[in-house]
Amino acid sequence: MTRQALTGARIFDGTRFHEQSTLLIADGKIEAIVPAGETVGDCEQIDLAGGTLAPGFIDAQVNGGGGRMLNDEPSPQSMYMIAEGHRPFGTTSLLPTLITDAEGAVEKAISSAAEAVLAGRGVAGLHLEGPHLAPSRKGTHLAKYMRPLEAADVELLSSAVLKVGTLVVTLAGEQVTPAQVTQLTNAGVIVCLGHTDTDAARAQQLFDAGARGVTHLFNAMSGLGHRQPGLVGAALDHPDVWGGIIADGHHVDPLALRVALRAKRGPGRLFFVTDSMSLVGQERDHFTLNGRTIWRRQGGYCSRLALDDGTLAGSDLDMASAVRFGVSYLDLPLGEALRMASAYPADFLRLNDRGRLLQGLRADLVHLGEDLQVRQTWLGGVASGQTS
Structure with a gap:
């Protein structure tokens, strides 16, 4: 049995911090968290020399990374390249996301994800973000491919779960x-509901029918008004609904996010x-999607991605x-910020084998320095840059 003992860092298990402790890993899974200095038997000793050791990050919406867009080539290799492009930034699990595309792209993405x-x-x-979206809220998606969900689509998506395991589908209420x-x-x-002008009453009806979340809260959806609460209001009010947020300083003003975080009724939560x-992970200043150039513009907390007309086009x-x-x-305590990047998305996606550092779960880890920059990641107990 391969065992490792990671020590020298504060450990966050997804619920609380452990000071002066050691994380034990055995065969790619969490064995225990024990007091530092406790005899742990025959294992590889790794001194992290400070910082915070936390569950690896889980990203439920990733269009691309590492120089590759899923829509360019929805293949297993593209999915691996995207995952590897995000690994240096602490992400150990992600859902490659296919945005609205021509006929046949969804089937290819499903087949590739099953293998990946x-x-x-x-x-x-x-994550399939389209084509069943509203043209009025298309964002960077191509409206010409958008259409209502039909019986054949329901059959395709229902059977896809058996192949993929975790399948998120973003749909417009319309x-x-x-x-x-x-x-x-x-x-x-x-x-999930997203890219939609649906009103609050319709949204509540769809939530009660089983819709579990909203895609990038505030963006490409009916907003919160005092007489027309829209999808934003319905999502914040419904206790069972989860919501992803893009915390980059461009998609949503921080004040609006702070209000939403305080307003959200649980147990459904907001997550990153x-x-x-x-x-992401590249030095280039532009790329092409569906024949249109998307530019990286420097400024603010992080750079901004937009079409020539200024329309936001995903994030950097x-x-x-x-x-x-x-x-x-x-205004988030570090523990809550880490939960929004790991435990909460794991709960939303029903990934019960990761997202926390508990006995028997996957040893997917991220080590952050005091500046919260990533020092190292582990996937199934294997550190980045190493082989199993």
Whole structure:
């Protein structure tokens, strides 16, 4: 049995911090957290020399990274490249995200994700953000491919869960019925509402039918008004609804995020997503998506990605930067910021084998320095840059 003892850092287990402690790993899983100096038997000793050891980050919405967009080539290799591009920033599990595309792209992404998930290289499932979205809230998506959800789509997505395991589908309230939502959720699909002008009453109806979350809260959806609370108001008020937030200083003003965090009724919670594009981990200043150039513009907390007309086009955010943003701009204690990057997305995605440092769970870890910059990540107990 391969055993490791990681010591010298404060350990956050997903609930609380452990000072002067050692994390024991055996065969890629968490064995225990014990007091530092306790005899742990035959194992490799690793001194982390300060900082914080925490559960690896989990990102439920990743369009690209490491120079690759999933839409460019929805293959297993693209998914591995995206996962590897985000690993230096603490992300150990992610859902490659396919945005609205031409016919056939969804089927190809499902087939590729089924293979990629089994490989154990950081791909935890698949997120399909389209094509069943509202053209009025298209953002950077191509409206010409958007359409209502049909019976054949429900059948395809329901069967895809058996192959992929974790499948998130973003749907507009205008393009789906409550009965369809119930069919999908009964099959195990995680349904989110997004890219929609649906009103609060319709949103509540779809939540009650089984929709579990909203995709990038505030962005590309009906906003919160005092007489028309919209999807934002419905999501904050419904206790069972989860919501991803893009904490980059461009997509949502920090004040609005602070208000949302204080307003959210639980047990559903808000958590970090990146909605990132291919430039994460790259030096280039632009890339092409569906024939359109998307530019990286420097400025603010992190750079901004936009089309020529200024429309936001995903983000240049990574999860470690989101955690730092949460601490610096959202008044979050470090523990809560870390939960929003690990435990909460794990709960939302029903990934019960990760997201916390508890006995028997996957040893997916991130080591952060005092400045909350990533020093090292581990995937199944294997440190980045090493082989199992």
